Amino acid sequence: MDERAEHVAAFIVAGGKSSRFGEDKTLYPFEGTPLIERVTGVLSRVFTDITIVASDAARFSYLGIPSIPDEVKDLGPMGGLYTALIHAKRPWIFVAASDMPFLDTGLIRYMTTLTGDCDVVVPVIDGYYEALHALYSTRCAGTVARFVRENRRQVISFFPEVRVRNVTEDEIRAHADPARVFHNINSRLDVTARNP
Numbered sequence: 001m002d003e004r005a006e007h008v009a010a011f012i013v014a015g016g017k018s019s020r021f022g023e024d025k026t027l028y029p030f031e032g033t034p035l036i037e038r039v040t041g042v043l044s045r046v047f048t049d050i051t052i053v054a055s056d057a058a059r060f061s062y063l064g065i066p067s068i069p070d071e072v073k074d075l076g077p078m079g080g081l082y083t084a085l086i087h088a089k090r091p092w093i094f095v096a097a098s099d100m101p102f103l104d105t106g107l108i109r110y111m112t113t114l115t116g117d118c119d120v121v122v123p124v125i126d127g128y129y130e131a132l133h134a135l136y137s138t139r140c141a142g143t144v145a146r147f148v149r150e151n152r153r154q155v156i157s158f159f160p161e162v163r164v165r166n167v168t169e170d171e172i173r174a175h176a177d178p179a180r181v182f183h184n185i186n187s188r189l190d191v192t193a194r195n196p
Helices: 035-043 057-063 076-087 105-112 138-149 155-161 169-173 188-192
Strands: 008-013 050-053 092-097 120-125 133-137 164-167
Touching: 008 035, 008 076, 035 050, 035 057, 035 092, 035 105, 050 057, 050 076, 076 092, 076 133, 076 138, 076 155, 092 105, 105 120, 105 133, 120 169, 133 138, 138 155
Parallel strands: 008 050, 008 092, 120 164
Antiparallel strands: 092 133, 120 133
């Protein structure tokens, strides 16, 4: 039986317009399985509480997983994070993008063990935060709400105001290949380059 992180609720941010992809990429059959199902399949082995955040949440009803619309529309990932935080029923949330087909349960489980003395647990590769593969304490909700009111759309913009635990490249490599696990599908070229 897979070990569950009961102090964490998972939220999948699926609100993008897929403009570069040309169709709804979340339902695109990547290697035979819709992207959204690949993501939910991995997360269901780590979390018992999974919710999808999307502007058109009804399109995921067939999955039998709760889906909620963005509280504030057209704010991108920051709007998805804000929605997840105010709907969270557990002290922490894991936020994942809907277009990352190579999520790794080992890495995610490891990250859930790092939530002790911080507000955010986030992988860092070459100085770049993987903010849509990260854990956020619900303590961040007030700060994120203020940034949303100020129309500040970049998720990492509020990081200087909270305690951030960086997950280093060495820590990531102990569980997964960074080039693969964080690979996301933005365009058709990303599909053909599916084994980075």
